[in-house]
Amino acid sequence: MSIVTLNSVSKSYGTVPVLREVSLALTPGEVVALIGRSGSGKSTLLRCVNALERVQSGKIVVDGIEVTSPSADLRKLRQTVGIVFQSYNLFPHYTAEGNITIALTVVKKVPKREAVEIARAALERVGLADKAASFPHQLSGGQQQRVSIARSLALSPKVMLFDEVTSALDPELKDEVLGVMEGLAAGGMTMILVTHEMTFARDVAHRVVFMHGGRIHEEGPPKKLFSAPETPELKQFIKRIF
Ligand SMILES: Nc1ncnc2c1ncn2[C@@H]1O[C@H](COP(=O)(O)OP(=O)(O)OP(=O)(O)O)[C@@H](O)[C@H]1O
Ligand SMILES: [Mg+2]
Numbered sequence: 001m002s003i004v005t006l007n008s009v010s011k012s013y014g015t016v017p018v019l020r021e022v023s024l025a026l027t028p029g030e031v032v033a034l035i036g037r038s039g040s041g042k043s044t045l046l047r048c049v050n051a052l053e054r055v056q057s058g059k060i061v062v063d064g065i066e067v068t069s070p071s072a073d074l075r076k077l078r079q080t081v082g083i084v085f086q087s088y089n090l091f092p093h094y095t096a097e098g099n100i101t102i103a104l105t106v107v108k109k110v111p112k113r114e115a116v117e118i119a120r121a122a123l124e125r126v127g128l129a130d131k132a133a134s135f136p137h138q139l140s141g142g143q144q145q146r147v148s149i150a151r152s153l154a155l156s157p158k159v160m161l162f163d164e165v166t167s168a169l170d171p172e173l174k175d176e177v178l179g180v181m182e183g184l185a186a187g188g189m190t191m192i193l194v195t196h197e198m199t200f201a202r203d204v205a206h207r208v209v210f211m212h213g214g215r216i217h218e219e220g221p222p223k224k225l226f227s228a229p230e231t232p233e234l235k236q237f238i239k240r241i242f
Helices: 042-049 074-080 096-107 112-125 141-153 171-186 198-204 222-227 232-241
Strands: 004-013 016-026 031-036 057-062 081-084 159-163 190-194 207-212 215-220
Touching (some): 004 042, 016 057, 016 215, 031 042, 042 057, 042 159, 096 112, 096 141, 171 198, 207 222, 207 232, 215 222
Parallel strands (some): 081 159
Antiparallel strands (some): 004 016, 004 057
C-alpha cells in the first residue's frame, strides 16, 4: 500500500510542458532521491505533491488525501506533508523556538504551552536543544536549516519533501543537515528529496529517480543506478557529477 501516489501527472507552465505523465508511488518509510539536470522538473514535482502547484492532468494522492481534487483539504495536506527548501525562510525577529511555536499555534491551533513543548522536542531531534532562544542571525546556515526542518517536523508530517536543502551550505555545514535527514530516514519517515549529494543519495535513498525533460527517465536502487546506468542521458549525468 503506498502513501504517496502520482498517476500520470502532467503539468505545463503556459504551453511549456514541465512534467510529462509522471507516475511514482512510495511505500511508507521509503526514501526516494530525485536527481536530474537543472530544469528537468524536480522542484515542480515536489511542489505538485503538496499542492503549491496545480497539475493539468493526472492524479496525486497522499495518505488518502486526493491532492489533485479541486476540493482537496489543503490544511490537512500541509500537516501531512512537510516541505523544506534551499532557503530557510525563518522569521528573523523570532527565536528558533518562536519560529516553531508560531507554526504550531497558527497552523494547528495548538495552545501556546503545548506548542513550546513540541518545539523543544523538535529542536532536540535536530540537535539544537541549546539554541531554542537564538535568533536566526545568531545561527549558522546549517543550524538555520535544521530549525526549518524542526519547524516542519513539529507538525508531525507523515511525508517530508526536501528540495536541495544543503545546496546553499558550506561543505562542513552540509553534513550536520544530511545527518538529520539520515536520522529521519532511519526512523522510518517517508521522504522525497531532491539532491546533488550523490554519496548521500547512494547511501540513504532506497530508490533513485532520474528526471529528464519532465519525465522519469530511469529509476532503480541507488547501487544499480549509479554503477550500471542504462540510458545515455543518465550515463552523461553521472559522469559529470562523480
Ligand atoms: N513558475 C514558473 N513559471 C514558468 N516556468 C517555470 C516556473 N517554475 C519552473 N518553471 C520551468 O519549469 C521547468 C522545470 O523547473 P524545475 O524548477 O522543476 O526544475 P528543477 O529540476 O528543479 O531544476 P533545478 O535543478 O535548477 O532546481 C524549467 O524549465 C523552469 O524554467
Ligand atoms: Mg529545483
